[in-house]
Amino acid sequence: MNPLNKSIVQTELDRFLNREVYLHLETTNGAYAVHRQESNMTVGAYIRNGLIRFGRGIITGAGPYRVGLKMEIGWVYAEGLTDYEIDPEGRLLLAGHDQEGRLAVALELSLSPFEL
Amino acid sequence: MKEHVLVVFPHPDDETFGCGGTIAQFTKSGVPVTYVCGTLGQMGRNMGKPLFANRESLPIIREVELEIACQALGIQRLIQLGLRDKTIEFEDPELLTDKLEQIILEVKPSLVLTHYPGHAVHPDHNALGDVTIRAVSRLSPQERPTVYAHAFARDCQDQLGKPDIINDITDVAEIKLAAIRAHRSQSQVILPRLSNGQFKNPSSKNSYNHMLTRESFWIYRFL
Numbered sequence: 001m002n003p004l005n006k007s008i009v010q011t012e013l014d015r016f017l018n019r020e021v022y023l024h025l026e027t028t029n030g031a032y033a034v035h036r037q038e039s040n041m042t043v044g045a046y047i048r049n050g051l052i053r054f055g056r057g058i059i060t061g062a063g064p065y066r067v068g069l070k071m072e073i074g075w076v077y078a079e080g081l082t083d084y085e086i087d088p089e090g091r092l093l094l095a096g097h098d099q100e101g102r103l104a105v106a107l108e109l110s111l112s113p114f115e116l
Numbered sequence: 117m118k119e120h121v122l123v124v125f126p127h128p129d130d131e132t133f134g135c136g137g138t139i140a141q142f143t144k145s146g147v148p149v150t151y152v153c154g155t156l157g158q159m160g161r162n163m164g165k166p167l168f169a170n171r172e173s174l175p176i177i178r179e180v181e182l183e184i185a186c187q188a189l190g191i192q193r194l195i196q197l198g199l200r201d202k203t204i205e206f207e208d209p210e211l212l213t214d215k216l217e218q219i220i221l222e223v224k225p226s227l228v229l230t231h232y233p234g235h236a237v238h239p240d241h242n243a244l245g246d247v248t249i250r251a252v253s254r255l256s257p258q259e260r261p262t263v264y265a266h267a268f269a270r271d272c273q274d275q276l277g278k279p280d281i282i283n284d285i286t287d288v289a290e291i292k293l294a295a296i297r298a299h300r301s302q303s304q305v306i307l308p309r310l311s312n313g314q315f316k317n318p319s320s321k322n323s324y325n326h327m328l329t330r331e332s333f334w335i336y337r338f339l
Contacts, residue, residue: 001170024171030161031202031238035270046159046202085170093170100305101165108171115172116200 001083001095004065009084012092013057013067016109023050024108025076049113052076064096067107078107119147122225122261123191124216124248126154126204126240128182129299134266135229136189136292137285138331143190144288150193150223151186152216154244157302159201165304177301185298188291195219205243209250216251225261228252232265232334235272253338264333279332289328 026046033039056070061079069076080096087093091110095103108114121142125131131139131151143149156175163169169177186194197215199207220228231245245265252260264281273279285292296303296310310327 001167026159026171028159028161035237044202083167087170087172091172093172095163095170097163097167101163101167102305103161103163103171106171115175 001085001093004063004082004084004094006059006065009059009065009067009092009094012084012086013059013069013109016054016092016111017057018053018055019111021052021054022110022113023052023076024048024106024110024114025050025078027078027105029104030102048116067094076107078105080105081107118224119226120223121147121149121227121229122152122220122223123149124152124154124228124230124244126199126231126238126244127157127160127201128153128155128178128185129157129302130231130241131191132185132189132292132295132299133327134231134268135331135333136185136295137288137328138229138264138283138333139189139191140288140291140295141283141285143192144291148193149189149191150195150225151191152195152197152219153182154197154204154240155199155201156182156196157201160302162302162305164301169301174301178299181299181301185295188295188298190291202240204240207243209243209247212244212247213250213254216248217254220251220255220261228261228263229333230263230265232267232272232276232336235265235267235269235275237269249336252336257338260338263336265336266331266333276334280335281333283331283333284329285331286329292328 028044029039033042052071054069054071059065059067065081066079081094082096085093091108094107096105097103123131139149157178158175230248231241233242233246236242236245252263
């Protein structure tokens with residue numbers, strides 16, 4: 001992945017407008033957060049292959065960045081995004097990593113389902 | 117019974133960090149080891165330092181790392197269950213137990229290494245340890261292999277007492293270190309701490325575990 005480039009990512013988001021899009025969205029503070037006493041809660045959530053359609057998709061912030069995808073009856077939101085990649089399959093991968101390179105948040109869009 | 121060790125853990129690197137030294141001692145002395153690995157650690161959050169993996173490439177990278185680590189430890193056979201990271205506890209335990217039972221009947225291990233259910237921190241560890249022990253308990257007491265259960269929850273010694281097996285692994289520390297290095301995406305963050313000696317002191321969670329000198333297990337007692 002590369003440090004997030006806002007204008008490239010905005011162009012990429014536009015590519016997915018008004019289409020059926022597969023979404024991977026997650027956030028985590030690590031399965032060992034409590035065990036290693038890094039936090040008093042182990043927290044995480046993920047959606048793999050949520051099928052969505054959005055008519056407005058914006059990246060904003062001065063870094064780390066935020067993304068909001070406006071759907072007909074709801075929103076997709078992520079904050080803390082630091083890196084991006086358009087992978088060989090043309091999927092848009094966005095993630096937020098801490099200084100140790102550990103993933104804390106990810107938002108990914110694809111026109112075909114993500115592998116299970 | 118012919119000696120054969122069956123190792124059952126959910127994530128590539130569980131075998132190395134928890135039991136790599138013990139596995140290396142078995143393979144070095146000529147005892148075959150089969151490893152049943154549940155998932156590809158798809159949801160791991162370490163992506164290498166410097167960053168080289170992403171959420172989608174991570175399972176492909178970890179599968180290769182796993183093969184290299186198995187070679188380093190002398191593991192002869194790797195069986196992948198093809199499950200997904202973080203989801204094992206939501207699968208049907210009966211189906212998973214059937215699968216493990218089939219493997220146990222085929223491999224006929226004299227010893228099984230797995231996580232101690234309820235004392236192994238990660239939900240995947242506890243869930244796969246649980247179905248492995250269910251599968252072993254389906255055998256008659258005479259047929260059952262010994263089970264070394266690996267536990268590392270902060271309170272595991274309060275709950276379980278002192279480990280039954282405290283294994284000095286200093287003679288195979290280099291082999292374990294090679295396997296740790298093989299799991300590159302997962303170990304780059306901790307390697308500096310390993311070399312500056314932070315792991316020379318006993319772990320705060322289980323004073324019988326030292327990354328490169330000692331591994332400990334509880335012998336699971338079937339009711």
